[in-house]
Amino acid sequence: MERRRETATASTLVLDVPGWPGHQPGQHLDVRLTADDGYQAARSYSLAAPADGDRVEITVQRVPDGEVSSYLADATQSDDAVEVRGPVGGWFVWNPQGDSRPVLLVAGGSGVVPLMAMIRSRDGARPAPPFRLIYSVRSPDDRIYDQELRRRATEDGDLDVTFIYTRTAPGGEARPVGRISADDLSMYGFPVVEEPIVYVCGPTGFVERVSDLLIDLGHDPAKIKTERFGPSGP
Amino acid sequence: MSERTEFAFYDGNSLAGPLSEVFAVELTTAVGRCRSCGKSSEVATFRVYGPEPGFVGHCPHCEDVLLRLVRTPDALWLDFSGVSALRISMPADSTGS
Numbered sequence: 001m002e003r004r005r006e007t008a009t010a011s012t013l014v015l016d017v018p019g020w021p022g023h024q025p026g027q028h029l030d031v032r033l034t035a036d037d038g039y040q041a042a043r044s045y046s047l048a049a050p051a052d053g054d055r056v057e058i059t060v061q062r063v064p065d066g067e068v069s070s071y072l073a074d075a076t077q078s079d080d081a082v083e084v085r086g087p088v089g090g091w092f093v094w095n096p097q098g099d100s101r102p103v104l105l106v107a108g109g110s111g112v113v114p115l116m117a118m119i120r121s122r123d124g125a126r127p128a129p130p131f132r133l134i135y136s137v138r139s140p141d142d143r144i145y146d147q148e149l150r151r152r153a154t155e156d157g158d159l160d161v162t163f164i165y166t167r168t169a170p171g172g173e174a175r176p177v178g179r180i181s182a183d184d185l186s187m188y189g190f191p192v193v194e195e196p197i198v199y200v201c202g203p204t205g206f207v208e209r210v211s212d213l214l215i216d217l218g219h220d221p222a223k224i225k226t227e228r229f230g231p232s233g234p
Numbered sequence: 235m236s237e238r239t240e241f242a243f244y245d246g247n248s249l250a251g252p253l254s255e256v257f258a259v260e261l262t263t264a265v266g267r268c269r270s271c272g273k274s275s276e277v278a279t280f281r282v283y284g285p286e287p288g289f290v291g292h293c294p295h296c297e298d299v300l301l302r303l304v305r306t307p308d309a310l311w312l313d314f315s316g317v318s319a320l321r322i323s324m325p326a327d328s329t330g331s
Contacts, residue, residue, distance in 0.1 A: 028247070028250060028251065030251035038307070040307070041286075042251070042285065042305075043285070044247075044248050044250070044251050085251055085254070085255075086251070088250035088251040088254050088260075089247055089250035089251075089260070089262055089278075090250070090260035090262060090263045091246075091247060091262045091263045091276055091277075091278030091279075092247050092278060204244045226245065226279070227245060227247045227278075228244040228245045228247075229244060229248075
């Protein structure tokens with residue numbers, strides 16, 4: 001197991017899973033830990049990258065008192081083994097081969113992880129549809145995959161990346177800090193007439209808010225797919 | 235649920251792993267009809283609380299309980315009594331005839 005630090009509290013783990021069958025971007029991996037006394041805790045993590053043989057990546061946001069995330073983020077050595085199951089899930093997925101419609105991705109905090117797997121899967125899509133990512137974070141220090149997202153947006157004319165800062169913005173940022181708004185989704189997303197497929201992932205409150213805003217803007221609820229992972233966040 | 239601290243999910247997407255232990259098909263893409271309000275929704279869109287002591291899935295339309303899922307060391311308990319029907323997409327050539 002390799003570990004790569006993404007932010008002060010998030011790390012990417014590269015796992016070697018013999019016999020991994022491959023997966024679609026958006027699918028999960030379940031991790032189960034068993035303590036010496038037999039106590040078990042299982043959690044679901046989004047796969048962060050397309051499959052590379054037996055190598056799979058997850059990005060874990062460490063949270064206070066999180067018994068699984070703390071273990072994964074801090075305690076693992078390269079030779080540690082964890083029990084995994086996957087890939088699982090089939091609804092919150094993007095099919096790189098099957099769809100050429102524009103794709104709008106809206107992430108709150110570590111909700112960017114499955115959306116990053118979709119962005120990283122663009123390389124294999126022919127033709128690759130236009131992608132736009134709107135990524136809401138508290139502050140610049142909370143941006144996961146920051147450098148890679150910037151590089152990809154620079155190199156790939158069909159990928160736009162916009163950061164929304166809710167608490168602290170970097171110097172020179174024109175947009176005032178604040179929660180994501182209908183204007184943000186209009187300005188940095190796709191017009192309704194282009195009928196984008198929309199993936200929204202983040203804390204529950206964020207996902208509810210963004211879904212409501214998108215529907216108010218006129219987007220088809222049937223084309224909005226959501227994934228929620230908790231009550232708090234940016 | 236304010237102490238909910240893990241990077242755990244809060245909708246039916248999080249049921250994919252536990253359900254895959256016992257079902258051969260991917261069940262979160264199935265569409266369940268709520269026994270209470272009669273509306274249909276994908277299992278992935280159920281509002282889910284959990285994972286400990288178990289998962290409880292609510293209807294995204296009327297909030298009634300659709301399913302409960304509890305994993306113990308030697309059993310999986312699955313209560314689907316809030317769902318009156320489940321539509322599972324199958325390949326067109328899999329009728330077995």
